Amino acid sequence: MKTVYLDYNATTPTNKDVLIEMLPYFDYHFGNPSSIHTLGQKCTHAIDDARLRISRLISANPDEIIFTGSGTEANNLALLGTAFSKMHKGSHIISTQIEHSSVYETCKMLEKHEITISFVSPDDNGTINPREIESKITDKTFLISVMTANNETGAIQNIKEISKIAGNNSIIMHTDAVQAAGKMPLNVNELDVDLLTLSAHKIYGPKGVGALYVKRGIRLSPLIFGGGQEKKIRAGTENVPGIVGFGKAAEITAQNLNENILHYTRIRDYFEDLILSKIKTASINSENTMRVPNTSNISFNEQENEKLLVKLDLKGICVSSGSACGASSREPSRILKSMNLPSSKLYGSIRFSFGLNTTFEDINYTISVLEKILNK
Ligand code: PLP
Numbered sequence: 001m002k003t004v005y006l007d008y009n010a011t012t013p014t015n016k017d018v019l020i021e022m023l024p025y026f027d028y029h030f031g032n033p034s035s036i037h038t039l040g041q042k043c044t045h046a047i048d049d050a051r052l053r054i055s056r057l058i059s060a061n062p063d064e065i066i067f068t069g070s071g072t073e074a075n076n077l078a079l080l081g082t083a084f085s086k087m088h089k090g091s092h093i094i095s096t097q098i099e100h101s102s103v104y105e106t107c108k109m110l111e112k113h114e115i116t117i118s119f120v121s122p123d124d125n126g127t128i129n130p131r132e133i134e135s136k137i138t139d140k141t142f143l144i145s146v147m148t149a150n151n152e153t154g155a156i157q158n159i160k161e162i163s164k165i166a167g168n169n170s171i172i173m174h175t176d177a178v179q180a181a182g183k184m185p186l187n188v189n190e191l192d193v194d195l196l197t198l199s200a201h202k203i204y205g206p207k208g209v210g211a212l213y214v215k216r217g218i219r220l221s222p223l224i225f226g227g228g229q230e231k232k233i234r235a236g237t238e239n240v241p242g243i244v245g246f247g248k249a250a251e252i253t254a255q256n257l258n259e260n261i262l263h264y265t266r267i268r269d270y271f272e273d274l275i276l277s278k279i280k281t282a283s284i285n286s287e288n289t290m291r292v293p294n295t296s297n298i299s300f301n302e303q304e305n306e307k308l309l310v311k312l313d314l315k316g317i318c319v320s321s322g323s324a325c326g327a328s329s330r331e332p333s334r335i336l337k338s339m340n341l342p343s344s345k346l347y348g349s350i351r352f353s354f355g356l357n358t359t360f361e362d363i364n365y366t367i368s369v370l371e372k373i374l375n376k
Pocket of ligand 1: 073
């Protein structure tokens, strides 16, 4: 049976050139980067090289990149690392209802420790109004965390404007750019953020490695204690093959960005035109706002998404109803809920996310299967 993978926001396959670059670091160059000898130093240099490549993807300085074990960990480090160095009773963070669970649940945990959190709601298109953020600022606010692009809808947020508001009020600004990387240009100087999260496996790199951009001068408390790795911010022997792969993936991503954006846009536009013309009940969520070009979140009225997901899977089509982390939950998406979708659309929404390997034939096949299921 044909397999059509349209779940690239959940994860991407590791690029072959990335894999080739990683392989020697599993055996031939197996040293511990903390060792003084040649084998160890070979790995230190490989990590430094990866740091440089990743810094270039976001126009940062290499010493501003801290490697972590995932995007989730980088988000935890951004929030908890800031909180532990600034926290006092009654202090305040502003975030949003549409954040990935690695930000949202971290905020929820901090709430239990007497940190007040304001979760700003999006409009019906899934966008956060910077003025809403501004209206929540108090003299206790020490951090604002708003994602660059949403994982379920693709909606792009006005980070530049929100950073300006944060800067004017001497508040630290964090953005989770995990779903933005490789789908839109990212420049930490233009965005004017203090902290920015990346994850390798969303840009055709390996799973289990992430990074946090930490602007020079921003102080974070570590969450993991031990050796002095990663400037004493993230202890633990480095995942050298993973970091090397992340570096290569970042380099390839930066090189091909414009070409890839064009490919995503062509595929996404073709898909959306076709689905709207063939499926009467289909509507696009976040249709009237800027989105990353690879994501289409579609509601099918009164069709329970779980049943639809299974029917599509039986035909070899891999999609999801929202974030991969919430995939086993029967609850409707927190993100779509916060956008005030009617319940018929809430339960019948599917995220289609396209990748570099997606073809027009994949789209034709997917729509023909959907037609058979839904237009019965
Ligand atoms: N942030 C966003 C927006 C994501 O979509 C994800 C993963 O789906 C993460 C963070 C977490 O990244 P990781 O899978 O590397 O933990």
